Amino acid sequence: MRIAVVSAANPYRGGIAQFTDALAAELRSGDHEVHIFTFSRQYPGVLFPGKSQLKEGVNAVPENTSRSIDTVNPLSWYATGRKIVAFEPDLVIINFWMPFTGPAFGTIVKYVKKHCSAPVICICHNVTPHETRPGDKVFTRFALNKADGFIVLSSTVGKDLQQLLPDAQYRLTHHPVYDVYGEPVPREMARQELNLGEQNVLLFFGLIRNYKGLDILLHALPEINANAPAHLFVVGEFYDDERPYLDLVQSLGMTDHVTIINRFVPDDEVATYFCAADTVVLPYRSATQSGVVQIAMHFDRACIVTDTGGLPEMVQDGITGFVVPVDDAKSLSRSVIRFFEDDNQSQMEAAVHREKERYSWHSLAAAIEDLAATLPVR
Numbered sequence: 001m002r003i004a005v006v007s008a009a010n011p012y013r014g015g016i017a018q019f020t021d022a023l024a025a026e027l028r029s030g031d032h033e034v035h036i037f038t039f040s041r042q043y044p045g046v047l048f049p050g051k052s053q054l055k056e057g058v059n060a061v062p063e064n065t066s067r068s069i070d071t072v073n074p075l076s077w078y079a080t081g082r083k084i085v086a087f088e089p090d091l092v093i094i095n096f097w098m099p100f101t102g103p104a105f106g107t108i109v110k111y112v113k114k115h116c117s118a119p120v121i122c123i124c125h126n127v128t129p130h131e132t133r134p135g136d137k138v139f140t141r142f143a144l145n146k147a148d149g150f151i152v153l154s155s156t157v158g159k160d161l162q163q164l165l166p167d168a169q170y171r172l173t174h175h176p177v178y179d180v181y182g183e184p185v186p187r188e189m190a191r192q193e194l195n196l197g198e199q200n201v202l203l204f205f206g207l208i209r210n211y212k213g214l215d216i217l218l219h220a221l222p223e224i225n226a227n228a229p230a231h232l233f234v235v236g237e238f239y240d241d242e243r244p245y246l247d248l249v250q251s252l253g254m255t256d257h258v259t260i261i262n263r264f265v266p267d268d269e270v271a272t273y274f275c276a277a278d279t280v281v282l283p284y285r286s287a288t289q290s291g292v293v294q295i296a297m298h299f300d301r302a303c304i305v306t307d308t309g310g311l312p313e314m315v316q317d318g319i320t321g322f323v324v325p326v327d328d329a330k331s332l333s334r335s336v337i338r339f340f341e342d343d344n345q346s347q348m349e350a351a352v353h354r355e356k357e358r359y360s361w362h363s364l365a366a367a368i369e370d371l372a373a374t375l376p377v378r
Contacts, residue, residue: 007095081111102139127160154310203277213283302348
């Protein structure tokens with residue numbers, strides 16, 4: 001098939017772009033011709049809280065990619081629609097993750113469906129955003145209601161989709177394991193690179209926003225260190241004000257137990273942080289699913305997550321990690337202590353290694369192909 005993919009992609013950074021590139025590579029390996037239509041401008045600078053939207057040092061447009069979508073320029077939406085139609089696709093895939101892209105994506109889908117017969121499948125990373133704003137539901141419905149079928153990456157997203165579009169035809173396929181960050185490296189080598197010794201190491205990884213609950217983990221840290229001393233690495237760019245977190249670390253007396261790396265980490269450094277860690281902690285207040293769990297799986301690391309959204313679907317409590325109540329620093333600290341004191345690490349890492357075989361890009365591509373085969377060609 002000739003497949004058009006509309007999404008964030010290289011040279012943009014972040015989880016959605018990585019997802020798109022990995023999916024495109026898998027589809028191409030199955031003899032599909034894939035062309036990606038991505039952004040010329042994803043967010044206006046005034047709306048973007050980070051330092052850069054693009055990968056550092058990457059300027060060239062990758063092969064089989066068009067940077068044509070400006071989220072605040074409607075003319076570019078129609079221009080992208082025309083380019084997709086000219087590509088003569090057999091299938092169009094839209095990656096949807098936030099309402100802000102709704103007007104652009106919805107207009108593109110509407111144009112494409114008017115001018116070509118290809119069915120449209122939307123991969124829903126989120127239907128309900130983590131941080132809601134006025135107009136979210138309107139923009140989301142506009143983006144999704146013209147799609148012919150849907151892939152959801154967790155049952156939570158499936159339920160959200162059904163509430164928004166009760167007649168939606170969808171398949172549930174869990175988020176594949178990210179395997180684009182290189183092979184695991186020995187723990188000792190990773191720790192040597194970070195100047196770490198034999199202490200217990202916790203990792204909080206990814207962009208820092210309020211809903212991810214870093215403050216909850218920081219509040220749990222004193223009790224953790226009183227029973228199973230550990231060093232916490234916070235690795236990711238702050239999209240919230242960093243100062244309250246720094247003040248909290250200091251007020252809790254945890255300055256010597258926390259290292260903060262406030263920047264977007266390039267792909268070639270990811271393995272070092274995950275392989276140096278004993279466990280990865282996701283104390284999220286809300287979630288659909290998280291690519292961080294899939295990165296941890298690739299490196300055979302157990303995760304301690306909260307019981308929200310699709311996180312418990314990805315972490316088997318007591319087997320591949322622990323699941324704790326939301327917004328409960330006491331329960332979180334007990335689970336971290338249990339992880340170290342009960343010597344769960346080796347057993348959980350072995351279980352993660354077995355479990356990750358279920359979450360392949362091949363399975364996602366197959367689900368897309370199967371769904372596409374059931375959709376009518378107009």
